[in-house]
Amino acid sequence: MEEVGTLIIGAGIAGSSLAMHLADLGEEDVVVVDPDLAGVRSSSELNAGGVRATWWREVNIEMCAHSIEYYGQHAEEFGFREKGYLWLYGPELWKGATQHAQTQNALGWPVELLTADEVVARWPVIDNKEGIAGATFSPRDGLISPHAVKEHYRSRARAGGVEFRDRRLAVGMDRDDDAITQVRLCHIEDGLAAYRSLEGSPEDGPREALRPLRVVNAAGPWAAKIARLMGGPVHSRAVRRQISVFASQDLDLSGQGMIVDTTGVYFHHESGNLLLGGYSPPGDPPSYDFTYDGAAFFESEIWPRLAARMSVMDRLHHVHGWAGLYALTPDNSAILGGVEGVRNAFEIHSFSGRGIMQSYAAGLALAELITTGRHQTFRRAERLDARRFARGHEEPEDLHI
Ligand SMILES: Cc1cc2nc3c(=O)[nH]c(=O)nc-3n(C[C@H](O)[C@H](O)[C@H](O)COP(=O)(O)OP(=O)(O)OC[C@H]3O[C@@H](n4cnc5c(N)ncnc54)[C@H](O)[C@@H]3O)c2cc1C
Secondary structure: OEEEEEEEEOOOHHHHHHHHHHHHOOOOOEEEEOOOOOOOOOHHHOOOOEEOOOOOOHHHHHHHHHHHHHHHHOHHHHOOEOOOEEEEEOHHHHHHHHHHHHHHHHOOOOOEEEOHHHHHHHOOOOOOOOOOOEEEEEOOOEEOOHHHHHHHHHHHHHHOOOEEEOOEEEEEEEEEOOEEEEEEEEEOOOHHHHHHHHOOOOOOOOEEEEEEEEEEEOOHHHHHHHHHHHOOOOOOEEEEEEEEEEEOOOOOOOOOOEEEOOOOOEEEEEEOOEEEEEEOOOOOOEOOOOOOOOHHHHHHHHHHHHHHHOHHHHOOEEEEEEEEEEEEOOOOOOEEEEOOOOOOEEEEEOOOOOOOOOHHHHHHHHHHHHHHOOOOOOHHHHHHOOOHHHHOOOOOOOOOO
């Protein structure tokens, strides 16, 4: 049986970042497996491309800020546009937003507080201020190409000796007392079989077994399945999120970053006369549903909210869209650390809508934990260990989008 050093299950942006950092730290014999390296179902290819550090918890602010600084150093390669986030708040959330802005500013991430009048003066396209109790503008946040970031991680990882193996689905594990001794993989034939396998019906293809020194769960929305195979606790659930792309002949938002309305609809310039917008209906049940509801979703959830805020949005035209999965935890912060009760298993997943903006720092944090046994650059990253749920030390973030 083939022996490997670190086996990373999942080659999305999290697994790819971890692989790069392990290679940078001199780890040898790192193998990443995924049934679909192209990422047809991977959230890292299906998101909105927003990056911000305006979170509530220090650990999330710090790790997003560190990541965004790295993106800024590679702005051209990553298509990073530092154009800010303008976030409009209704009265129920405004007080909290002002308190969190204090923490964000104190940690060095600048956030301006604006009145509704200042918003309409500075962003004349917003011509209805009804319901706006206040707004924040964070100029160092922005937009990015997540695909470019992921490919950067992968190519640096490969240069450092990491092997990415496509068409491999982890389907089983053996444990000896408190350690994983063997991981069984199913070979997937083609792209169609790859995403069918993620939907729970792996083809009856050839199998192989690996004997890894350590195993990492980086399976994104499928992390709960890998956690079950590992025999550790399960804290992750997948929820569908939809995005629409639509055209406006009258509006050029190319100079702006992300704008978030009081209703929770978020949108930004995509390319040409196209805009991208998303909305997360509250209370969506856990599912692996990738169905995009098409023009019906756009017309019921996105368009009316935009048109109510900006009269120019009365004239829009739905073009296309897609659905992807958020991996959520009970407190909406990621899971990063060792797996309880399994001494050679680690996990980095369930970023709860923050996986792109946190990916650089998250990969570094886990790579340092794996190679040195403790957190180094981000001491606060220990707060993302899943044992927090049992200990009552949660890191709650409210997800409005
Ligand atoms: C609509 C939408 C909008 C979003 N917007 C943003 C945003 O603006 N900014 C932001 O930062 N984040 C955003 N996110 C969240 C972000 O996309 C995710 O947090 C991030 O991509 C997670 O990366 P990942 O590597 O953990 O998971 P993924 O990219 O999903 O990768 C997981 C990988 O694991 C593989 N895998 C699964 N099971 C197995 C198995 N058994 N064996 C081997 N491999 C397996 C899968 O094939 C997949 O490639 C958004 C997400 C969605 C859905």
